[in-house]
Amino acid sequence: MTRHEPLRADTDRERVLFTAARLFREYGFDKTTVRQIAEACDLLPGSLHYRYRAKEDILVDMMRVAIEKTIHGITEATTGTEDPLQQVRAALQAHIEVLLSGDDMTYVLLFEWRSLRGAARKEMIRERDRYERCWATMLEALKEQGLIRQDVDTHLLRLIGLGAINWMATWYKKGGKYSLEEIGESLWSIISRGILVPTHADMRKI
Amino acid sequence: MTRHEPLRADTDRERVLFTAARLFREYGFDKTTVRQIAEACDLLPGSLHYRYRAKEDILVDMMRVAIEKTIHGITEATTGTEDPLQQVRAALQAHIEVLLSGDDMTYVLLFEWRSLRGAARKEMIRERDRYERCWATMLEALKEQGLIRQDVDTHLLRLIGLGAINWMATWYKKGGKYSLEEIGESLWSIISRGILVPTHADMRKI
DNA sequence: GTCTATACTCTGATAGAC
DNA sequence: GTCTATCAGAGTATAGAC
Numbered sequence: 066m067t068r069h070e071p072l073r074a075d076t077d078r079e080r081v082l083f084t085a086a087r088l089f090r091e092y093g094f095d096k097t098t099v100r101q102i103a104e105a106c107d108l109l110p111g112s113l114h115y116r117y118r119a120k121e122d123i124l125v126d127m128m129r130v131a132i133e134k135t136i137h138g139i140t141e142a143t144t145g146t147e148d149p150l151q152q153v154r155a156a157l158q159a160h161i162e163v164l165l166s167g168d169d170m171t172y173v174l175l176f177e178w179r180s181l182r183g184a185a186r187k188e189m190i191r192e193r194d195r196y197e198r199c200w201a202t203m204l205e206a207l208k209e210q211g212l213i214r215q216d217v218d219t220h221l222l223r224l225i226g227l228g229a230i231n232w233m234a235t236w237y238k239k240g241g242k243y244s245l246e247e248i249g250e251s252l253w254s255i256i257s258r259g260i261l262v263p264t265h266a267d268m269r270k271i
Numbered sequence: 272m273t274r275h276e277p278l279r280a281d282t283d284r285e286r287v288l289f290t291a292a293r294l295f296r297e298y299g300f301d302k303t304t305v306r307q308i309a310e311a312c313d314l315l316p317g318s319l320h321y322r323y324r325a326k327e328d329i330l331v332d333m334m335r336v337a338i339e340k341t342i343h344g345i346t347e348a349t350t351g352t353e354d355p356l357q358q359v360r361a362a363l364q365a366h367i368e369v370l371l372s373g374d375d376m377t378y379v380l381l382f383e384w385r386s387l388r389g390a391a392r393k394e395m396i397r398e399r400d401r402y403e404r405c406w407a408t409m410l411e412a413l414k415e416q417g418l419i420r421q422d423v424d425t426h427l428l429r430l431i432g433l434g435a436i437n438w439m440a441t442w443y444k445k446g447g448k449y450s451l452e453e454i455g456e457s458l459w460s461i462i463s464r465g466i467l468v469p470t471h472a473d474m475r476k477i
Numbered sequence: 478g479t480c481t482a483t484a485c486t487c488t489g490a491t492a493g494a495c
Numbered sequence: 496g497t498c499t500a501t502c503a504g505a506g507t508a509t510a511g512a513c
Contacts (some may be wrong), residue, residue, distance in 0.1 A: 095301030232434025
């Protein structure tokens with residue numbers, strides 16, 4: 066995708082990705098021009114082209130970084146405990162933090178996958194599935210251990226829960242009415258009461 | 272926005288909007304060309320231009336129709352009952368149906384507002400707020416009547432609930448694993464248990 | 478109201494000197 | 496690695512005949 070393997074120094078690569086992500090988020094992928102990106106990076110279009118042959122390659126590379134960061138985020142958050150309930154709670158908060166803590170790449174990952182076609186789109190769908198499998202594993206563990214009601218479909222639960230979080234990127238404003246902790250707490254309050262079996266309701270306050 | 276006020280016959284207008292919506296959904300607003308739209312409508316670009324001066328005007332008009340349809344949908348669904356709990360349940364299902372029953376305009380409304388700038392974007396934000404106020408009214412009624420827990424923030428609840436539904440448009444496939452009824456039932460099962468006060472838990476099975 | 482033909486701008490991408 | 500210069504094509508919008 067880029068001209069060289071392995072990639073150039075991360076500082077250089079990430080400077081471009083960081084800058085491009087900000088522009089893609091503000092103007093959208095299609096409305097952002099390669100000249101804009103180059104200028105914002107203090108590069109001339111030709112120099113940017115040396116790093117990424119095509120505009121789409123920037124988007125793909127950015128999404129790879131974003132998904133890696135997200136997976137790393139929830140992996141790190143869940144390694145602190147063996148309790149499956151606390152793991153889910155921590156992963157929820159981690160996903161919220163990664164998405165809403167001003168990370169433009171994650172935002173772009175969520176809202177610009179429609180700009181990709183063919184092989185690039187397929188790759189990103191595979192990557193997304195890789196991430197969602199982390200969640201599937203956690204939720205199925207909850208169910209197997211009898212912590213959540215048997216009539217809860219864990220697949221639907223995952224889609225609904227992650228959907229609620231992902232959509233937050235459309236309305237959350239840093240420094241606004243709600244903190245990330247409040248948001249996570251509210252969501253968990255609703256979901257935990259919504260899915261846990263009554264006998265475990267006392268465990269929900271973690 | 273269009274050349275004439277009031278607009279031409281709805282059949283003609285809606286044919287263009289319907290066709291454009293399908294294209295905007297499939298390729299995205301930016302990647303769809305006016306030539307494509309015209310051809311798909313069996314019009315020549317010049318004739319399409321007679322109806323809509325600019326490509327963006329098509330998008331704005333489409334979004335107006337979509338938001339009207341959505342408001343109409345939940346209004347109609349809630350007029351059947353005075354019970355505030357049943358109203359919310361019905362509105363939830365109505366929102367799901369409008370969004371996922373193959374309505375391209377509603378999809379475009381949700382995912383292409385970023386393509387608008389300036390006054391047009393502001394207008395759409397106002398329209399969205401108008402819709403969300405319907406929800407705010409319903410949820411606050413629930414709370415005032417003591418049906419949902421006092422620690423539930425109705426504003427956050429609305430954002431979380433509608434977010435979960437809106438995101439469904441990214442994964443729902445007609446004829447797939449889940450029916451619209453199953454999806455609505457699952458969501459309501461989680462949310463109702465998550466927010467109702469325990470003494471009203473028996474009312475949740477509506 | 479509709480059509481043909483075209484103006485004009487900007488796009489992503491490239492070639493090749495340095 | 497970087498820069499200048501430029502290409503070919505696509506984009507929206509328009510003018511004016513019918």
